[in-house]
Amino acid sequence: GAGVSQSPRYKVAKRGQDVALRCDPISGHVSLFWYQQALGQGPEFLTYFQNEAQLDKSGLPSDRFFAERPEGSVSTLKIQRTQQEDSAVYLCASSYKTGLNTEAFFGQGTRLTVV
Amino acid sequence: GQQLNQSPQSMFIQEGEDVSMNCTSSSIFNTWLWYKQEPGEGPVLLIALYKAGELTSNGRLTAQFGITRKDSFLNISASIPSDVGIYFCACWWETSGSRLTFGEGTQLTVNP
Numbered sequence: 001g002a003g004v005s006q007s008p009r010y011k012v013a014k015r016g017q018d019v020a021l022r023c024d025p026i027s028g029h030v031s032l033f034w035y036q037q038a039l040g041q042g043p044e045f046l047t048y049f050q051n052e053a054q055l056d057k058s059g060l061p062s063d064r065f066f067a068e069r070p071e072g073s074v075s076t077l078k079i080q081r082t083q084q085e086d087s088a089v090y091l092c093a094s095s096y097k098t099g100l101n102t103e104a105f106f107g108q109g110t111r112l113t114v115v
Numbered sequence: 116g117q118q119l120n121q122s123p124q125s126m127f128i129q130e131g132e133d134v135s136m137n138c139t140s141s142s143i144f145n146t147w148l149w150y151k152q153e154p155g156e157g158p159v160l161l162i163a164l165y166k167a168g169e170l171t172s173n174g175r176l177t178a179q180f181g182i183t184r185k186d187s188f189l190n191i192s193a194s195i196p197s198d199v200g201i202y203f204c205a206c207w208w209e210t211s212g213s214r215l216t217f218g219e220g221t222q223l224t225v226n227p
Binding site for chain 1: 146
C-alpha cells in the first residue's frame with residue numbers, strides 16, 4: 001500500500017485479555033517503530049526494528065508487551081493480560097533507511113480501550 | 116528520556132492570522148521533523164529539516180532549523196480552518212540512533 005497500515009483501528013479488551021495489534025509498513029522500509037500515545041500527550045517510543053531484528057525495546061513498559069517482525073515487513077505488537085493503564089493509541093511508523101537523517105511515516109494508529 | 120520543550124501549548128486564532136510555534140532542547144540534534152495530528156489520525160509529516168540554519172517551506176508552512184541545532188520553529192501563514200490540529204516537533208535521539216522523540220505538542224484552534 002501507499003502508506004503505513006494498522007489494524008484494527010479500534011480494540012476494546014476486557015482487563016486480563018491478550019491483544020495483538022498489526023502494522024503493515026510502507027513496502028521496502030527497513031526501519032519500523034512502535035509508539036504509545038496517551039490522551040493529550042505526544043507519542044512515546046516503545047520499540048524499534050531494523051528489518052527483522054529488534055534493536056531497541058527499551059521503551060516497552062513491562063514484560064507484558066512483546067513485539068515481533070519475523071520476516072522484516074509486517075509487525076505485531078502483543079500485549080498480554082491487559083490492564084486499564086494500557087489504554088492508549090498505539091502508533092506504528094516506518095522509514096526507508098536507518099540512521100538519524102531520515103523521515104518516519106506513521107499509520108493511523110490502533111485505539112486500545114481496556115475495560 | 117530526552118525532552119523537547121514545545122511552545123505554546125495551545126493557540127486560539129482567527130482565520131487569516133499567521134501562527135508561530137517553536138521547540139527547544141538542551142541537546143544538539145541533526146534532524147528536526149514537524150508533524151500535524153488530527154483527531155483519530157496518526158501524525159502526518161509536514162516538513163523535515165536536516166541542516167543547521169536551513170529554512171524550508173511547504174505551501175503556507177515554513178520551518179527553520181536553528182543555528183545552534185538546539186531549536187526549530189514552524190510558521191503557518193494565512194491560517195484556514197483546516198489547519199486545526201496538534202502540531203508536534205520531533206527529533207532523532209542521537210545517543211541511540213533509533214528513537215524519535217516528540218515535543219508536547221501545540222494545539223491549534225482556528226476560528227472562522
